[in-house]
Structure formats: C-alpha cells, structure tokens
Amino acid sequence: MNEKIIDHLFRHQFGKMVSVLTRIFGLEHIELIEDAVQDTFIKALKVWPNNAPENTEAWLMTAAKNRTLDLFRKYKSDSNKHIKFASGPASLNLSELFLDHEIDDSQLRMIFTACHPLLDNKEQIAFALKTIGGFSIPEIGTALMIKPETIKKRLQRSRKKIRQEHISFSIPIGKELNDRLQRVLEVMYLIFNEGFHSSKQEILVRKDLCGEAIRLVKLILKKPSLRQPDVYALFALMCFHSARLDSKINENNEIIDIRNQDRSQWYYPLIALGNEAMNKALAIDQNLSIYHYEAAIASEHLRAASFVATNWSIILEWYLKIYKSNPSSVALLNIAIVNLQLGKTETALETLQDIDVSQLAQRSYLFYGAFAEYYFIKKEYDLAIRDIDKALDHVQNNSEKEYLKNKKQQYIRNSLD
Amino acid sequence: MKDFMLLFIGADYSEMGLSPDQIQERMGKWFSWNTKMREQGLVKNGEALVPGGKRVSGPTRTVTDGPFVESKELIGGYYIIKARDYDHAVEIAQDFPDYDLDHSVEIREVMVFDQ
Numbered sequence: 026m027n028e029k030i031i032d033h034l035f036r037h038q039f040g041k042m043v044s045v046l047t048r049i050f051g052l053e054h055i056e057l058i059e060d061a062v063q064d065t066f067i068k069a070l071k072v073w074p075n076n077a078p079e080n081t082e083a084w085l086m087t088a089a090k091n092r093t094l095d096l097f098r099k100y101k102s103d104s105n106k107h108i109k110f111a112s113g114p115a116s117l118n119l120s121e122l123f124l125d126h127e128i129d130d131s132q133l134r135m136i137f138t139a140c141h142p143l144l145d146n147k148e149q150i151a152f153a154l155k156t157i158g159g160f161s162i163p164e165i166g167t168a169l170m171i172k173p174e175t176i177k178k179r180l181q182r183s184r185k186k187i188r189q190e191h192i193s194f195s196i197p198i199g200k201e202l203n204d205r206l207q208r209v210l211e212v213m214y215l216i217f218n219e220g221f222h223s224s225k226q227e228i229l230v231r232k233d234l235c236g237e238a239i240r241l242v243k244l245i246l247k248k249p250s251l252r253q254p255d256v257y258a259l260f261a262l263m264c265f266h267s268a269r270l271d272s273k274i275n276e277n278n279e280i281i282d283i284r285n286q287d288r289s290q291w292y293y294p295l296i297a298l299g300n301e302a303m304n305k306a307l308a309i310d311q312n313l314s315i316y317h318y319e320a321a322i323a324s325e326h327l328r329a330a331s332f333v334a335t336n337w338s339i340i341l342e343w344y345l346k347i348y349k350s351n352p353s354s355v356a357l358l359n360i361a362i363v364n365l366q367l368g369k370t371e372t373a374l375e376t377l378q379d380i381d382v383s384q385l386a387q388r389s390y391l392f393y394g395a396f397a398e399y400y401f402i403k404k405e406y407d408l409a410i411r412d413i414d415k416a417l418d419h420v421q422n423n424s425e426k427e428y429l430k431n432k433k434q435q436y437i438r439n440s441l442d
Numbered sequence: 443m444k445d446f447m448l449l450f451i452g453a454d455y456s457e458m459g460l461s462p463d464q465i466q467e468r469m470g471k472w473f474s475w476n477t478k479m480r481e482q483g484l485v486k487n488g489e490a491l492v493p494g495g496k497r498v499s500g501p502t503r504t505v506t507d508g509p510f511v512e513s514k515e516l517i518g519g520y521y522i523i524k525a526r527d528y529d530h531a532v533e534i535a536q537d538f539p540d541y542d543l544d545h546s547v548e549i550r551e552v553m554v555f556d557q
Contacts, residue, residue, distance in 0.1 A: 038462070066462055066465045067455045070465050070469045071455070072490060074473050075490070161461030161463075163459070164461050
C-alpha cells in the first residue's frame, strides 16, 4: 500500500477536490471547502496505515464531500444561518461531477478563477499555488522567499475580492476567453520562472514549482478548445528548460552554468515532448508569441553538441525579436550577453549602457557580471574585478554566489599572470 | 511474549498546519512502521481515535464533553503489540513517526490473569 501512493498525491488531490467541491457548493465557501479537504487528509493519515482503501482517490473525494457537508451543518447550527448553495447542488447531476473529465473541467475553472483580472499577479500566484497547487502557506513562502504573513494577506485579499465582486466559477467564453487565457499563461510562466530562474531557494522547492506549472499547462492542453499555439509553445518552453534542470545544480547545490553542464545528463524524453509541442504550435498557425521565441532559444541551446558549438547568431535573432515585441531591460541584458558570446564586445557594451539596472531587480547581478565579463575580455582585469564585486553585492543565492566567486578567482589569476 | 499497549500522546494533527505534502510524508512513515511490525508479527491490533469524546463521571454519572486534558496530551491512537519485555517494547517504539512533533508514546503492559 505504502508503495502505491504516488509522490505528491495529496498535494495534487487537494486542487482536484477543492475544485470539484467548489463547483458543487460555490466559490464563496472556498475557505470552508479548503478546511474540509485538509481535514480529510488528516483523517486519511490516521486511518490508512491500519486500514488502507483500495481506491485512494475515490476515498478522498467521498470523505471530503462528507466533511464539507459536516462543516456546513456545524456552521449552520453555530450561526443559525441558512446556507444557500450558489450552484444549487440539487439541480446538478452530482455523480457526473466526479467523472475524470468533469474533475479536469472543475480544475480549469479554478485556474481561470485564480487568474481573474481583478486579482493582481502576486495574488494570482499565491491563490493558484494554494488552492490549485495544494501548497501550504509556509511552503509558498519558502518557494517565493516571501514571509508567510505576506502570503496569507495576499490570499485573504484574493478571497475577499472573489467574494465581493461575485467572481463566477467558470471558464470565460468568446473574446474574454482569449484575454483570460493570456493571463493564465502569464501566471504559469511566472510560477515556472520562479522555480527555474530565480535561484534563491533549495533545489527541491524549485523543482516543485516547475513541476506544478507544467502540470497545470498540461491540464489546459487537455481541453480541445484551449489548445492554442501559445499554450503549446509555453509547454514546449517548460519542457526544454526542465530537461536541463538536473544538470543545472551540482551535488553541493551550486549552479552550473550552461557552459559547464554535462550535456549527457539532459533529459531527452522531455526535449522530445517539447519538440512535439512546438510542432503542434506551428501546425496551428505561424503567429509567434513570446513563448515561441523563448522556446526557440531554449531549444537552440539544447541542440548544440557543446557550448562552443552553440549557434549564438540565431539566438541573438530570437532575442532581438523578443525585444521588439516586448522591450525590456531583461531582454537587453540577454542581447548584451549573447553579443559577448559572439565576440561583438563593443555592441555588447553599447547595449549594456542602455540598460536601466533598476528594472532588473534581482537579476541586477547578471548585469554587473556581464560588465565584468566585458572588461575581462578586454583584459582590463581591475575593472573586471571591480564589477564582479558589484555582482557579488547583488547576488542573493549562495550557489550563484559561489559561481561568481570562482569567476573572480579566475580574473585575479589572469591579472597576476 | 507479552502484550503491551502503546498509547500515542500529543496534539491533534489538525492543530499543526501540516501541508498536504507533509501529511502524505508522515503517512509514509506510519506505513513503514506498521509494515515493519506486521512483518515481524508484532501487531495485535491498533486504531486511531477521533478527537473530542465524552466522559461519564461520579456517582451522578455526569456527562462532559472532551477534550479532558491539555491539547498537548490527547490520546490520538493506540497499538497492542507483542513484545518480550519492556526493553523490547521500547525498542519497537523507536520507529514511532511523530517524535519530531513533540508527541510521545506511553507503553503499558496488558495484565494477564493467571489462575
């Protein structure tokens, strides 16, 4: 029995169960529903080791439904209030809601609710990770490096907005669908990047965030009407990046940059999955989104047999396209870094000088690192060391810090030669 | 071999803000312990107890609602196991999964009435 329970079953079930129960009992009762699901897991913890059910998911779902009804009864007798079910469970064919495709549909409704435009990005991410992802408040805090109290406030704000604005538990239709889908993709992208790029936290937590984003995008792709090119492109991008996730960190939890990664460790089934998704995206239509560009860049890195063999000119073209469609300091920074790789040091310098470093936030250390690299190439070792020190001042993550320290040693060695 | 009762004492899990992942992880430990004991044929039976409860007391049979002790001292469940002696029972109790939550195991020998 023990072996049969798959990893993160409870975490994933949390989102499923909360979504299905929300569809039955209404979005305004979401807190009570989350409590009921939490109670259900505690019950499973106590009961299963002595008396394990055959079908764990069905057991959980039934127990959670019963617990929700219990809590409603208790709430009713405590407050002497009459509870009105938003969706009128009597009018629904309840058993149908527990079929696989309806469970998926309920989860999608929850994802689209989480990404409602009345919520800001930060609230959307917190709400999605908690309610769909099944992460606890402290776990979200750890993953995002934000105090749990702040997460708690964001969740309270989002629930309050959902209640006060009577946000409906549905997938929008027509033009609204497209706008909302864009927001959904953005939130998934942010969650994934939080795991993949922001190197502030432990590898385990980071992988969890990436995995969660992939799981949710996969869920979106299960619904035919949502299979749009940019969803496929985002999925491809996530697959390509994830293929490198294990080779990005060594046994001492230090970042290994792409130059030194063991390419034989890259996980090819994910690359194949990404390629397949990319082909599907392009088969639907040739309009390219930012996710297409980023996926193209990631795929170009994966294609190169070695770091030296990387086709930087193609990568540069994609970065220029990204900058054209969405000018940002981050895009400029990437362009500068690629120009350094191409040996176009002066172009790189000009680009670096155009960057507003205050826009880079936690990536500012990469900016100083790029300057340091420029001076290193120019053999101006003192300036290189000065800027690598600035990078060290701004880096937050320990493994990235180690990487920069090693660079600095390299600069110092060269300056002494 | 004699029978011993292991009583699990500590706060209720629902008070601890465990995440779904943490609950599942903890359950894995309970499974391992249970499996280990069963493979050695040590478990006679065991159950978890629902928090709360009723108490009937005194000549007037006064009924009160639980909990009756401080929340840190609730009995959450029990096993009846076979062990050679207290030392052996203590050894078996080493794998109890919840020491890290400040829970404890109380071990009591089940009395046998010999003729």
